[in-house]
Amino acid sequence: MPVSRLLDDVVTRIGRLSERQLFVLLMVFSAVIIFTGVGLRSPWPPDGPRFVEVAREMVDSGQWLIPMRGSEYYPDKPPVFMWSIAFFYWLTGNLKFAFLLPNALCGLLTTGLVYDLGRRLWNPRTGAIAAGLLLVTVQFVTQAKNAQIDGMVAAWITVACYGLMRHFFDRPSWGWFFAAWAFMGLGIITKGVGFLPIFLFVPILILKFRDRSRFAGSLTWLCAAGPLLMLLVAALWLVPMILYVDHVGTEAAFAYRDNILLKQTAERYAHSWGHIQPWWYFVGNVIPSLWFPLPFLLIAAWRPVYQRLREDPKLIVLFSWVALVVLFFSISPGKRGVYVLPALPMFALGLASVLGQLRSLRDGVARWFPILVTGLHLLLTVALITIGILALNDFPRLVEKASAYTNDPGRLHMAGGFFLSVGVIWLAALLVFWRSHALYRWFVSLMVTWLLFCTVAFQIMEPLRTPRNVLAHAEQLLPDDAQLGLLNFSEQLILFSNLDMTQFSYYNSQREQERNAWIWMNERKDRYMLVESDLKLECFTYEGAQFLGTAHREDYVLLGPEQQTADCAPPEKQIRFVTPTPCKGTGFCQ
Known part of the structure; x- marks a missing residue:
């Protein structure tokens, strides 16, 4: 056989494997692709250092209920993803190994679920094609290899879609039905949007309205208990968090509660303050590039897709759900490419159900x-x-x-x-x-x-991608027992530091931070400040400052007592936070 035809022959031979052999081969191959690199790198900006620092502080402080970074409440995201990193850190004692494991496991879980659902609803070939289509998309593999929340919430949403599709289209399975709602609740306390599988009920109810005999035994009044289970699972964290905030009773705690319940959910969706994009951003930009080649393959196979849509209600439900998810995120003015990731597994599965009916990719796909x-x-x-x-x-x-x-x-x-x-x-x-x-x-x-x-x-x-060089140079220049402060909060600088580091509240303005830093340095003569060289300072001068190096596209300098101005007006309020012994003994930051 010519070498040029080898790949076609390999695909043909894979299609002849038994279900068990095909599943094992698929899982092993997926694991190799997804897990390669775990333990070989540190957390990189923008999101990695933030979530890893939160997880490190959970383990070191023993306070897991409310995420904290730099000893301050972190209200931007619920805690489940940080819990997973903290758990593996607690288990292994190595952050460098632990922080990529949760999403790698979630990526493997998603691949396996897509295969199994394709096998159950159609045939093993469809499941294998769906898994292969997932692996060929850059967005899916990228998120499986990163420490971002989106990979995990996409996995929980995929579990929920798996449970609902099995219940309504394989055979009635109330265990999987309620498991789907439970994972929606878990998705909500992972990243708010875990409820997205609810949109599956839109096409399902339309199909039921058009044919009353459809979904007999699976669409009953018992389904109404599903949302209650979703809320119950979400309440497993929300209720203790609210009680804890009421018990603490501080302004910072109340601000955390209001932020995580309101600002980061409904307000962020309706009135986004960042990542503003036009309504067509996902359809015209993200999906064609990050889901390549799937959307073009769908267009190229439009004839068999159209035929299958007329014959197979399962395909109608899957593609309708994908469209509703994209529409949901398109309505909000704030958009990021990762928002539509949860729709990708079901899109790959729907497309695979069409391709699985073709003898080969050369049949039914435009030239x-x-x-x-x-x-x-x-x-x-x-x-x-x-x-x-x-x-x-x-x-x-x-x-x-x-x-x-x-x-x-x-x-x-x-x-x-x-x-x-x-x-x-x-x-x-x-x-x-x-x-x-x-x-x-x-x-x-x-x-x-x-x-x-x-x-x-x-x-x-x-x-x-790490600030080790800057921090190492600072440690060399600092006198023994000197204290280091950080102006303009940065998680990666705290995470990678072998020294205790004082920071002056992420939630203060730079003006307030700078004045607090000036007061802090005046209390002792062996205190120094680590700052970016392009900050406009009022209480310090850069004259005589020692250059530390470049990290994350920023130049850093070390400011000592000599760089303080003679006088600096006190801030309206003095707030100081000290992070306890960052990163020592983790086997990660040395």
Whole structure:
């Protein structure tokens, strides 16, 4: 057999495996892709250091009920995701290993559920295709490999959709029905939007209205108990939190309660204050790029999709739910690409149910689709090789971009070598497997890229995505027993510091923070401040300040007593927070 046809033959052989063999192969392959890199890197901005610092403080303080960072309440998100990181940190004692485990496990769970639901509602081939489509989308694998809440809430929403679809379309299963509502409640105290599977009832009720005999035994008055279970699960955290806040009775505690219950939910949805995007942002930007190639494959297979929609109510329910979820997030003015991630697994499953009925991808799929994928494959190959060559030859624009992270030319050369190597791999896949289907070539190239990125690239990027160099230089310059303060709060600086660090409240204005810092430094002569060099300061001068280095595209300096101005007006209120011994003994920040 020609090598160029090898991928087609492999796909054919996989389709002949038994259900058990297919499931084991799928889970092993998914685990290799998703878990590669766990323990090989530290938390990187923007979200990783924040959630990891919250989890570290949970374990170190023993207070798990309300998330805290820098010894302040953190009201932006409920605690479930931070609990999961804290649990693995408590279990292993190693933050570097623990912080990526929750989403990796959630990604594997989502893949397995999509396969099993496809197997039950259609056939094993459909389930395998759905899992493969998930793995070929950049957004799904990226979130499975990151410490962001969205990967976890997407998993809970997928569990809920799995339970409801099994109950209504496989056979009545009240255990799975109520499990679905329980996971919706868990999703609410993970990230508010865990209730999204409720939208499945819109097409289900429409189908019931059109055919009264449908869903006999599964759509009864007992279904009304589902929302009660969802609220009960959510109350397992909400009620103790409210009671705790009432017991503490501080202004900060009440502000936390009001923020997490109102500002971060209904107010944030209706009147977003950040990430403002037009209504078409998800349909015109996020889905075509981050879900590629799934939306284009759907369009290319519109004839069989249309035929299946007329014949299969399950497909109507899945695609209707995906559309409702996208519409729900499109209405809100604030939009981020990760918001629509929960809809991706069911979209992949619905598309797989259509492709599973075709003899091969060449049947029923428009001819322009493989041309599109091949063209993008070639374009990406050229781009990777070009960037690699330019980086190895110190192209001025790339040197300028790299200088925001490091002035070490060796790092740019290492990155150039990585880009060049990946480009050669994509080129080799294009040439060697030319006669195989374009989507198979894309899949193999992307999977190899993920493996290289999570091993080689992690090692290149690690020194550039953490502030270790800045903190290490500060420790060298500080006198023995000196105290370090932080102006303009940053989780990663607290997380990676081997020293106790005083910060002056994330919720204070910079003016208030600076004046509190000035007062704090005046109390003792061995106190110093770590600040970004571009902050406009009134109580300090940069003259004589010691440069510490660059981290996260910011230059940092060390301010001592000599940099204090003679006088600084006191703030309206003096608030000071001290983080207890950050990061010592974790096996992570050394």
